[in-house]
Amino acid sequence: MELKWLEDFLSLSHFMNFTLAANDRNITQSALSRRIRQLEEWAGLPLIDRSTYPVRLTEAGQSFLPRARRAVDSIVALREETRQRHEASDEILSFATMSTLVLTFFPVWMERIEANGAPFRTRFAEAYSSFSGNVSKLFRNECDFLLTYAHDCVPAIRDLADYPCLTLGSERVIAISAPDNNGEPLHRLTLDGEPVNYLSYRDSSFFAQALPKAIFEKAPFRLNTVYENAMSAALKAMAMAGHGLAWIPESLAVNEIRSGQLVRAAEPEHDITVEIRLYRSYRLRCKSAGHFWKRAEEVGILTDRVSLP
Structure with missing residues (x-):
């Protein structure tokens, strides 16, 4: 039995979703599924009921969960106590x-x-x-x-x-775009007209989870996703190159906006504030x-x- 099997099980018991748990564990969904089955083979009983959506713990899985959590905590504590003693x-x-x-x-x-x-x-x-x-x-x-x-x-x-x-502290997250020859946004956010090219966060990132409820559910913008990345700096680089608009933290764009390399692509009412x-x-x-x-x-x-x- 390997420690990572228990950590996988704890993650799956938290999310009750193989895709989310695989993202959490930074592995593929097939790898997570394989390791959960290896844990079940080691335990000798099914721990996950896969016949429902979302998945749920079996009765054996429910009794196994607190013991698995204590085992992981104990091993992590052993590692940390050893480090503290010698470092x-x-x-x-x-x-x-x-x-x-x-x-x-x-x-x-x-x-x-x-x-x-x-x-x-x-x-x-x-x-x-x-x-x-x-x-x-x-x-x-x-x-x-x-x-x-x-x-x-x-x-x-x-x-x-x-x-x-x-x-x-706190800061605003703002929609930005490269400017056209007149200093206007090359890609402007509107509620009508043609879909605008959108530089999107990957589904598992923080802002990919924040933007839908904070912005998109309140204003049904027509967006054409042309690029995805989990990093705001990568989206900023693509925006500066003229590929579309992106929402990024203002601290990351303030110098480029002041120099005219980027401009706001939406009204301030479509900013979000994060702590x-x-x-x-x-x-x-x-x-x-x-x-x-x-x-x-x-x-x-x-x-x-x-x-x-």
Whole structure:
């Protein structure tokens, strides 16, 4: 029996959907299905009832679930306690986060964090292609902190409701496009006319989950998806090259808008506002994590970040 089989089972028991659980585990759906069957063969009983939609746990699966969770927690705790004992003098804080926040928020925020005290050693945990995968790192205690955008319409954010959290700021997510020769958007968002070329987030990313309820369900725009990527920076690059419009965090586009390389592609009423939050595990993995959390509380909300009028 392998630890990853138990982790797969925990993920599937959370999502009750093989596709979502596979995204969470950063593997293919066929690989997840194969590993779940291997776990069932090891257990000697079916744990998942595949005859229903969504899938559900069998009676054996229900009794197996809490024991599987304790087993995974125990093994993860063993690893972390061993690391703490032998790497205490070389503590490195691990962050699960988003690529945009790495570029636009983290450097300025860390400057404030370290302004009145000793510096911290930090690193970013290996990123998953799915937002739920990054959230799961916190659930599994594989990182010290989760630094993330937050919007109530994203299911994984609701799953974090019981975790310690600090609100660090907020920003708008705006529709942008390359300009035409007259400085107007090459791809303008409208409710009528021909469909506009749309640069879309991949289904498993944070903004792919936030935009439908925050924007598209309120205004039935006609969009022609021509490109998909989970990274805002990649969508910005395609927008600058004239391929379509995209919604991206304003901090990522502010310089290009000021220089005229990008323009707004929709009215401000079609912006969405997201919070920037820091979550931490219930069980601090090292002493410096507690010190860092206190510093973050002292810094509070960053209210003077660069933004557009």
